[in-house]
Each structure stands twice: as structure tokens, then as C-alpha cells.
Amino acid sequence: MGKPLDAPLGSNSLSVRDNRTGKSYSIPIVDNSISATDFKAMSAPRAPGEREENETEKGLRVSDKGFLNTAVLRSEITFIDGDAGVLRYRGYPIEQLALESSHLETAYLLIYGSLPTKSQFQVFQDEIMHHSVIHADAEQFFRSFRYDAHPMAILTSALAYLGSYYSQANPSLQGQNLFTKGDKASLAVMDKQIYRLIGKATTLAAMAYRVRQGREFVTPPTGLSYTGSFLYQMDYLGQENYVPNPVLEKALDVLFLLHADHELNASATTVLQTSSSLVDPFSAIAAGCASLYGPLHGGANEAVIRMLISIGKPENVPAFIEAVKKREKVLSGFGHRVYKTSDPRSFIVRKTADEVFKITGKDELLETAMALHDAAMKDEYFIKRKLAPNVDFWSGLIYRAMGFPNDFFPVLFAVPRVVGWLAHWRQMMLQTGGVKIWRPRQIYVGETKRDYVPVDERIAVVGPKKTPRRWNTLGFQSGRILRRSRASTQSCEFRRVAGAIVSR
Template identity: 45%
Template sequence: MTESGKVATVTLEGKSASLPVHSGTLGPDVLDIRKITADLGVFTFDPGYGETASCTSKITFIDGDKGILLHRGYPIAQLAEQATFTEVAYLLLNGELPTTTEHDAFVDTLKSHTLLHEQIRNFFNGFRRDAHPMAILCGTVGALSAFYSDANDISNAASRNLSAMRLIAKLPTIAAWAYKYTQGEAFVYPRNDLTYAENFLSMMFAHPSEPYKINPILARAMDRILILHADHEQNASTSTVRMAGSTGANPFACVAAGIAALWGPAHGGANEAVLKMLAKIGSKDNIPEFIAQVKDKNSGVRLMGFGHRVYKNFDPRAKIMQATCHEVLGELGIKDDPLLDLAVELEKIAINDEYFVKRSLYPNVDFYSGIILKAMGIPTSMFTVLFALARTTGWISQWKEMIEEPGQRISRPRQLYTGSPERDFTPFAKRG
């Protein structure tokens, strides 16, 4: 962040405040309002923080109007098409792409932390068999601090780095075991001869009684899904991680808080909502009526998986996910799945309908990722878990950046109070 040299002056009831204007590497200039309360006796009102920069960051940049998503300056399309998830994880954590030697060491370190403490197995037995996997994930990640007390020493760089590696390494194991537990199947331990994505698929679908063959097309698809969801600037869950981290909480607790925020259907549950929408439509014959309902503002019907709060043009991740979707469906030979056929037909109609084109309601990453995950045999209850698995890398990178920032303060938003003014207490006897 640099001073642009520009100053905005705000005048209120004879008082004036000079607000410095800061410039980032990319994006619009930002007004520094930190002294507005001291100078004018007021503070700003911004529900949802849609117009407020809560921090400085060097990790991710988004230009929603132009459909741009950069990680440390690299376009998401280049990373998804040419890099592996572990390369992207290293990039997010350290700021630069790794050399071969650095990447090998990074992967070796991750592999040394994929196992869970054996006592953590007992945690799973405490959940009901029909527990939602996100509940299991959130609870188990939060409990990791009970096994790694050194994580509480957030002032120590080595401790922070170790916690980051533990989280990235152990999330696939916890996520896969959450699935296995709900299915009543035996836990499958991680294998260090596999890549990050391959290892997760193995723990999800392998059985102790027979060998599991990795499909390279599906493994690459999973790797891309992880890359495309790795970080997305200051969204609700990332902001939650940063806010929790600002209190000095250990990183396991902070990531558990992020998982809880991601659980909401308006955030991490969007791809699951896509499949629920398709199931509700039922058949291709019902699409015209559904589209008509979407266009009717009074119907309350929404087209899930199209458009994005941030991207006002197109989601740069969607094109990559679309191509991956067709690769997966082709590899699996899926041609007659009614739900997938319905999705393809809905996509075709929506992208050619002037109503949706005019409003830039193009398919987003959630539309295609839900179709891919279903085709791969992953149940909808695991969709948000997969999102959390990918996003953990971004969360812990954002957490480290925040903790290491000089002058970091506890987050404390203000409010516009609309309740009762001060009044005197009335005893029971006088209340009637």
C-alpha cells in the first residue's frame, strides 16, 4: 500500500477531515478513514463490508468487472492448467512459485504430517452415523489444538509454519474419514506414494480388502477443483478466519471458524444447491417453465450456479471447470444420467437466453463443480467439505499474513445502534 498523494476532504457541520488516498498494486484507490471518528465524530456505515477494505494483502486479487482472479499475480487459468495444487499451496503460503527442490521438500513435509493422532479416531465414534460431514470436519479440526499445544505459540514463526503444514496435510485425511464414518466403512490411511489429490481419492474410495486404482483423469480433475477453490480474497469465511486470528486464537481454532462460516448455503453450499435445483426441475420438459419462473421476480425461484456476487462479467474459474467437466463425463462414459443431461440442457438454454446474457448470468464455478463431483461418486453432503479442504490453504496463508503484519490489531467492527435510548429500570411492582 502506498500514498497516492491524493487527499479527500469531508466536511460535516463545520468540521473537516482530510482522508489520505492509498493505492495498491492493482484495483481502485482506497480512502483511509481511520481518523474520521476523531476528526468528525462519526464513523462509516457499510453493511456486509462490501465497500470496505478490512486489511492489506499480497495474496489474491479479484477484478469482478473484468473477470480477473490472480494468486500472487498469476492468472488462475494458468495455474489451473499448468500447475499442481501443491505448487499453488506453496505459492499462496510463500509468495513465489517453488523450484523443483523447494517443491519436493514441501511435498515431503506435507507427507510427513498426513497421519492423524490415533486418539483422534475416537472423536469420530462420538458422532452419530448420520452426522453431516461438515459437523465432523469442523469439530475435529478445532480439536487438533488439543493434540498440538505448540500451535498456541503464534508469535513463533517456526510454530506458525508447522501449523500451516499440519492443516494442509491433515485436512484430506479428516475429510475422507468423515465420509467413511458416515458410510460405515473402514478408514483408509494416507499413502505417501500418491499426489495430494490422488491420496484424497484413495482415502475416499479405497477399501482395505482390495487395491484401488487411481484414474489420472479424475485425479487431475480433483487437483483442478482444489486449485480453483484455494483462495478467493476476503470472502465471508476468509474474513472469519482473519477476525478469529486477530484475537490471538490458535490456527486450528481459526480454520474451524472458517469451516463454520463456509458451511452456510449462501457461501460454500452453492454447488450442492445446484444439484438440488436440478432435482427439483426434474426433466428437460420442465426447463421452459422453470426459466419463466426465474424471470418472474415475484416467484422467489433462483437460478443456482449462475452469476456471482463478485464477478459482474464471468467467473474466470468457470471455463476451466467446464472443460474439466466434459473431460470427466467423457472419461466415465456418462451419457444417460438424467440429472447431468438436465444440467447440460439448462446451461445451453441459459447462455443463449437474452435475459441471462444481458444480466451477465453465466455459469459459475459452482455449477460445473457440482456436476463433476456427482459424476465422480462424491455425495452432495461432501461438496462443502471438499470446498473447505481446498480453501484451508488460502485460509492459513491469509492467517499467517495477518499475524505477521506489523501493528496488527484485533478486529472490532462498529455498529449503527437503532435500539431504545437510555431509560431507567422499572421494578416488578411498578410494571403491573
């Protein structure tokens, strides 16, 4: 590997010598970053025997598997310092916002760049709550899902379905500059979709929950907070003067605030990748929801609970720790792609958990979680690898204590993250220079040019080991009818939360 040349004294640039050609290049450094396209100028003749697919004559490509060190845009929204354990929304430390703000106020901050005045927030809140009501036809849509459908599959589908109602919000129908013009009319259309998506996110999630429980759907109430309305829609069973428990309502609001944004994570990047084609925001948010569904992202807090259940009692923790070291078990809720020290959100969630447990009683898995936490934090294996608890380690325990089923945990992540996705979407639509469709490069390592071979002359290569079974249009295997007990896979138990009912 060649050594980089010293840059001229006082110059904010990077000097590079290409030893293939002997040429030197000076690349500007802006905000401690260099442009990947500057390397396209560093071309060279193809070496003898080199594959033409390397495209050496077209300039160097930058290889960054998994986006470990590639910046794809300039952003003003969220700052993370993973080494120092810092998270700030628009410059405000997450610790201050969690203590002083609310989820909706923070949503305004993330989307529009500043904390709202009292009158600004009132308008914002009123618009979001006004747009929480879903068209009556949606009931039929939700009832069409199987009785055991995962709630994230339902929510993802519902977000995409929602876009079918609003042709005025579709650039494919209204013109591709619908959201990019930046004029008064364009901003008004953009704001309305923001209100709709944030407002309806809780309603769609509650409907996904209730259809799984076999309950009737609930119209969003008036006079409650954002998280209060959400809890009401899930738990209301006809009680007179029912309101959610204020402690649980506040706890959920804090969790929503903490999950509102986290810079360019997998789901936010998915939203932007999808949005770069200028698709409608409902489709883009649905794509983000699908990305969040994965166990390496939004499914992590569900994985924590399953892990703690598998451990069982605190005395089983040492054996589990040793199994993790031997790579026989997976440790969930520790470590983070960005944070190399503690996740700053984890401390806030741990404090919130204490407040929730005062109402619901301590979760039976709490002692196991504490034993695992203490053992891992003292073990050199985890210390050396900087595996500290993240936000998912404690949030799952809170959701479980509040009575949410395990597979609903990712939904509780997706609902508040709609805010962050919209903030990044809005920023992209209004960015200087307009929107360019994202088109990453690849390094092709497959076969070089080869000629077609007639079927009778081909030699068998690796393929399916046996012929796939054939299925008829009803989903039955040929010659065999598959039966499944509905009762065996669907619990009829309703969610019960200690102290959740409070008279007005």
C-alpha cells in the first residue's frame, strides 16, 4: 500500500499519488470529508490479464460494504458521537429533551428545525390529532389479514395502503416537482402529509393490535395526548370515563421521544433511497417500516425478551454468558453499530422502567435482566468489545410490563420513528440542488463474457437438490390437505395493565 504524500502546509486537501500511473491528485476536504466522485478522475490503463469488468479506465470506485464510512448527504437533523455516547436532536441533548419536552414537541423540532412557540405547537398538535381518523373502508382492509398475521406486516401494508387515498400527494400523478418546489403551495401539501402520517400512525398500529385480539376498532378520542390517544385506542373496552394511566402514558411518550430519530440507520436510509425516486411519502414510509421489521433493527427489543425468557432465572446467567463467549448463544440488547460506549438512551429508559414498575409491579424477568447486565458489565470479554446495554435492553421490559405482546414491540418502535423518517424525507425534498436518484455502484466479480449454450449441451451445476413441491391455487400441497387449528395459534386473552383505568 503506497504512502500518502504530505499535503501543502495550511491546505485543507488530501494529496494522493496513483502509483499505477505516477500521477498526483489534490482532493478538497470539506467538513472533514472527501467526495467519492473525485476518485473517478484517477483512471489507469487496464493491466495485462485484468478483467474488463473492473472498469479501470473509468476511474477508481470506493468500496464500503455496509456503509461503514460513507456519507450520502448533508444533514441538519441528528448528531451522534458514538465514542462519547452523545445523541442530539437539532443540537439539543437527548437527556434534556426526555426530561423537559414531549414526543410531539420533539417531532416539531426534528421536522422543522426549532422548538415551537406555544401557538405553533398548538396548531401542530391539533392538525396531527385531527388527522388521526382513518377512512371507514380501512376496517375491511384490516379484517382481510390472517388471524395470526404479524402486526408489523399489517402496519407496513397499511402505510402503503394509506397512500391510495391521497392522489394529491403522489408526484407520479401531480408532477415530479410536487414536493421539491419549496413554494407556499408545495410546502402546504408537504405539511398535510406529515400531519396525516404522524396522526394516523398510532391509529393504524392500534387497529393492527385490535384485529389480532378480535376486538372492534376504536375511533381516536378527543382531548387526549398523542400517546394517551394511542393507549385509549388499544385498550378501550366500553368502560365509562376511561382514560389511560398517566404514568404509563408519560412513559410511552418518553420512549416515543427516544425512538423518534437516530440519524441514518437502516430504515431511515431505506426511506431516503426510496424517496430519491420521488415516490409518494406513504410508500416511502412503508418501505422504512419494512426495513425496521428486521431482527437487526426494530426487532431487537423483542429478541431481548425472548433471550431473557430462554435464560430463565438469574442463576442461569453465568452459563449463558459462557455460551455467548463460545458463540453458542446470541446476546441481544448489548452493543450498537454506532455507540462504542453506553447508549445515552439506555440510562433514560432504565429510569423510566422504574416508574412503570411502580404501577405494574416488577416484571419477573427484571432480576434476570439485572443479573445479566451486571455480569456483562464486569466481564472483560464484553468490556474489551465495548458491549454495553443499548436502548433495546430495557425498553422491551417496559413494553412487556405494560402488557404488550412480544411481536408488537417493533410496532412501538415504528410508530415514533415515522417522525424521524419524515424529517429526513422533508430535508431531502428541499435540499439545495434538488433530488437525485440514489444509484450505488457495485464491484462485479461474476463471470466475464461467455456465450449461450443450448440446453442439450449444458453440464449440470449446483442447483436445487430436489424438485419443489407443487401447490394448487388454494395453497394446498398436491394430494394432501393441510389443516391448522385456529385456536392453537391465536390467544383470546386481552391485554390487562395494572392500574390502567383511571376515572376522569
